[in-house]
Amino acid sequence: MEKPFRYIGTKRRAKESPRFVTGQGRFVADIHVPGMKHVAIVASPHPSARIVSIDSAAARAMPGVRYILDGQEFCAHTDSLYVGVDAPKVTRYALAKDVVRYSGEWVVAVVADSRAQAEDAAELVEVEYEAMPHVIDPERSLLPDAPLLHPDHGSNRLYHRKFVWGPVEEAFAQAEERLAFRVTWGRSSTVPIETFGVLAQWHESDRLLDVWASIQMPKYPDQLARALRLPGNAVRVHYDVDVGGSFGLKRGIKHTVLVSYLARRIGAPVRFIEDRLENMRGGDMHGPDRFFDIEVAFNRDGLVKGLRMRAVDDVGAYAGRSPLQLGKPVSAICGPYQIPAIEYEPTSVMTNKTPQEAVRGFGQAPTNLALERTMDRVARHLDMDPIELRRRNFIRSDQFPYLIPSGSTYDSGDYHAVLDKALAGIDYPALLRQRDSLRAQGALAGIGIATCLEPSGGNSAFEPLFNAKNDTTTWMDSCLVRVDLSGAITGVMGTSSAGQGHETLVATVLGEVLEREPDNIRVVHADSLNALPSNSPVGSRMAIMLGGAAAGAARKIKATLIALAAHNLGCAVDDIEYAEGSASVRGDPGKMLSWDKLVEIAHRKFHLLPPGMEPGLQAGFVWEVPTGGGLPTADGRVQIYPCYSFEAHVVLIEIDPETGRPKILKYLCGHDCGVMINPDIVHGMTYGGIAHGIGAALYEKFAYTEEGELASGTLMDYLIPSSMEVPELHIVDHCTPSPLTTFGQKGSGESGYLGSAAAVCNAVNDALAPMGRSIETLPMSHLAIWNTIRPT
Amino acid sequence: MSEETILVSLEVNGKQVSGLVPARTTLVDFLRDELRLTGTHAGCEHGTCGACTVLLNGEPIRSCLVFAVQLEGQKITTVEGLSQPDGSLSILQDSxxxxxAQQCGYCTPGMLISAQSLLDRNAQPSDEEIRVAISSNLCRCTGYQQIVNAVKLAAERMARE
Structure with a gap:
């Protein structure tokens, strides 16, 4: 670093907060376009059925009804949505045609003047179905006699490959000990408090579609235009819509194509705001539903020598990008450990369930659970302290950059130091005494540790890994910076935000580089027609990618100002000293041009510009993910994400032996995401991630009945932890800068979530260990714990 | 074609307001669609998430679970009514x-209303009392930690003033 940071890393309020604490946020449901119509959905009650007939005459006669759309018309006029793996026959449209493949799948859309009228009419649409066999269990779905969801695809398997990285056979042959077990991550999701919503308006005279949506999705305008058979520049997505939580999930492309088609078809603005049931049943936003068959080979000194991980993930009835959630974990397949030989066998399977969408970590949290259960089970098998076991297997700080068997190089880290800090922070000896004292009083008590990685700076290098026909290696982000005639600075970003504080991020970085007060810098979200390219806030990438792009653009501005000053002060560029927006001749501070003067020259005094310099003062910066751009090798090794944040969770849990009810007593997370640009924002996302992981570990599940019905379609059955279930949370920071990024920052958008479920699971199992019992399936519900501990 | 409507008059944030709405219009829809007070958010519309919490005569209620017409003549306070008369942030909002204490901002208005209601009846709440008070409001972003901190900060600042 040239000098200490001025704004980066300091406590500063989020620029976004005033509008949110006054109720002035602008969410999609707050946007009112005169004359807009509303959509209600008729959904399938069957998990698998043939659509025999649709009678909408009674619905059509209802007050306020404008249009009734079914899959026959819709599929004839739009194209199938994108499929992330090589499965072209697994087509997907917003409305079912001929067959339905899950309970809740959309069959008919009703448009009316008000939402209530649309819902009234939707109830009168009569759909006749002929039920067909369905399959809910992913293992049964892989059997040869299972009913096929997409017969043209030929099987229910969307993707399967066995990767072998390193001498796996030898490792297993030579190791002193081996263990095999299964661990299961239950079907949960991020379930934001705002459901997905979208409003579309077609302007026939301009042949232009305006879209406002609560969206967080790479390539959204492009996929929308393709599905609608429109050129890309006929779609204008407004990114200045506040998104009420997403965490990877809000990719309502299906909703958007539907609403956009309807808006054009009926010549009026149309909006669809999911109600909660629609969101949970037909919104296609469930998360990974995955089991792992683990085999691990290790020696009696605790060193893990080889790992076999078979992962079967149930994506529900359609593909989308969800099979790729088995791909991203390849980026950190051995976690923070030196495991020299790994076999990874991912299988993506379809069942008659609601489709899966991207969830915080894109598959990494389940994989981290599998790794952390492995470490704990190895420790228990050897009767070794699980902390000592982890220390022995950790990659050491002197080994970075560290190449893992699957082809990614970890940038930096100090795992031993962060774990030590976490243990000191929670007073680990006292924590052990507290656990043992609780046990002595007859309670079930356990301590859980999880140490894991958050790959960050997301790119799409797992796409070519999982689909040889896709050789996309570009995954850029960008920022445009303008200094106007008054000298005020505006940063322009090309995506929407869902609470990550991007306006604060960009303002802080621009202020840092240009040495101007961030509070006076405005940051706007462009629309998709005037934005520079962005891939949206996925894969913990924005501190790195948007922050880096903002810095790049600001540096261009600064270079322009310095060139202007050198030209007008009659010296070389290298002789200019830039400080707080002004430029002076080094050693001669009397020769100085202020910010205002420099800006004035740039905007108004062409005669004072150096030859060849563009007038005005603006700069764009577009860049590729650091270390990105490579294709996989034939054996499936590829550099995926550039940066690797680390977290060490320590948790104490108590279980009521009379009821099985778990209660988290203490929680601390040691966290290293390099240089934090805004610590409050990083801590906030980490706290939230921990709470989300506690939910996945203990409470949250999209449960299905044998008959294929979703049994948790409300927030009364799908249990989001409240302030009573989430304990007081503590974070201890550590900073190992990344050598790959502008300021040493790494990502943190998925922090907390990537290890908290594993830590809680390890704690519950530590509590059960004295009884000789264990639970390897999430969520470890109150009932599941009771069934495990109750007297037999 | 429109539905039969009914005149509803309320006092919202100290102002007399009225609107002609279908009888089945919930309070949250009345506030948002009729009065265009969009600070109150709908999250689940079945009374669980708490995003739509407003004060009815000073007591927090779920505005998704009550029809506007049921509240004829009563006093409602929404997040828009928490700011100081000059529009600046209240101590709680500023805290x-x-x-x-907010990330995406979607649960924030309901959280503020629940927290304000707590501070109105208990000026110096303990951490546990804060957690009980906001347990009626789900948040997916914050893990509640910074919200608890903010309510504590607001109580301290109110005690000083």
Missing amino acids: FSAAH
């Missing part, structure tokens, strides 16, 4: 901002 939320200072403690970074």
Whole structure:
């Protein structure tokens, strides 16, 4: 670093907060376009059925009804949505045609003047179905006699490959000990408090579609235009819509194509705001539903020598990008450990369930659970302290950059130091005494540790890994910076935000580089027609990618100002000293041009510009993910994400032996995401991630009945932890800068979530260990714990 | 074609307001669609998430679970009514901002209403009392930690003033 940071890393309020604490946020449901119509959905009650007939005459006669759309018309006029793996026959449209493949799948859309009228009419649409066999269990779905969801695809398997990285056979042959077990991550999701919503308006005279949506999705305008058979520049997505939580999930492309088609078809603005049931049943936003068959080979000194991980993930009835959630974990397949030989066998399977969408970590949290259960089970098998076991297997700080068997190089880290800090922070000896004292009083008590990685700076290098026909290696982000005639600075970003504080991020970085007060810098979200390219806030990438792009653009501005000053002060560029927006001749501070003067020259005094310099003062910066751009090798090794944040969770849990009810007593997370640009924002996302992981570990599940019905379609059955279930949370920071990024920052958008479920699971199992019992399936519900501990 | 409507008159944030709405219009829809007070958010519309919490005569209620017509003549306070008369942030709002107690901002209005209601009846709440008070409001972003911190900060600042 040239000098200490001025704004980066300091406590500063989020620029976004005033509008949110006054109720002035602008969410999609707050946007009112005169004359807009509303959509209600008729959904399938069957998990698998043939659509025999649709009678909408009674619905059509209802007050306020404008249009009734079914899959026959819709599929004839739009194209199938994108499929992330090589499965072209697994087509997907917003409305079912001929067959339905899950309970809740959309069959008919009703448009009316008000939402209530649309819902009234939707109830009168009569759909006749002929039920067909369905399959809910992913293992049964892989059997040869299972009913096929997409017969043209030929099987229910969307993707399967066995990767072998390193001498796996030898490792297993030579190791002193081996263990095999299964661990299961239950079907949960991020379930934001705002459901997905979208409003579309077609302007026939301009042949232009305006879209406002609560969206967080790479390539959204492009996929929308393709599905609608429109050129890309006929779609204008407004990114200045506040998104009420997403965490990877809000990719309502299906909703958007539907609403956009309807808006054009009926010549009026149309909006669809999911109600909660629609969101949970037909919104296609469930998360990974995955089991792992683990085999691990290790020696009696605790060193893990080889790992076999078979992962079967149930994506529900359609593909989308969800099979790729088995791909991203390849980026950190051995976690923070030196495991020299790994076999990874991912299988993506379809069942008659609601489709899966991207969830915080894109598959990494389940994989981290599998790794952390492995470490704990190895420790228990050897009767070794699980902390000592982890220390022995950790990659050491002197080994970075560290190449893992699957082809990614970890940038930096100090795992031993962060774990030590976490243990000191929670007073680990006292924590052990507290656990043992609780046990002595007859309670079930356990301590859980999880140490894991958050790959960050997301790119799409797992796409070519999982689909040889896709050789996309570009995954850029960008920022445009303008200094106007008054000298005020505006940063322009090309995506929407869902609470990550991007306006604060960009303002802080621009202020840092240009040495101007961030509070006076405005940051706007462009629309998709005037934005520079962005891939949206996925894969913990924005501190790195948007922050880096903002810095790049600001540096261009600064270079322009310095060139202007050198030209007008009659010296070389290298002789200019830039400080707080002004430029002076080094050693001669009397020769100085202020910010205002420099800006004035740039905007108004062409005669004072150096030859060849563009007038005005603006700069764009577009860049590729650091270390990105490579294709996989034939054996499936590829550099995926550039940066690797680390977290060490320590948790104490108590279980009521009379009821099985778990209660988290203490929680601390040691966290290293390099240089934090805004610590409050990083801590906030980490706290939230921990709470989300506690939910996945203990409470949250999209449960299905044998008959294929979703049994948790409300927030009364799908249990989001409240302030009573989430304990007081503590974070201890550590900073190992990344050598790959502008300021040493790494990502943190998925922090907390990537290890908290594993830590809680390890704690519950530590509590059960004295009884000789264990639970390897999430969520470890109150009932599941009771069934495990109750007297037999 | 429109539905039969009914005149509803309420006092919202100290102002007399009225609107002609279908009888089945919930309070949250009345506030948002009729009065265009969009600070109150709908999250689940079945009374669980708490995003739509408003004060009815000073007591927090779920505005998704009550019809506007049921509240004829009563006093409602929404997030828009929490700010000071000159439009500046209240101590609680400012404490939320200072403690970074919001991320996406969607649950924030309901959280503020529940927290304000707590502070109105208990000026010096303990951490546990804060957690009980906001347990009626789900948040997916914050893990509640910075919200608890913000309410504590607001109580301290109110005690000083």
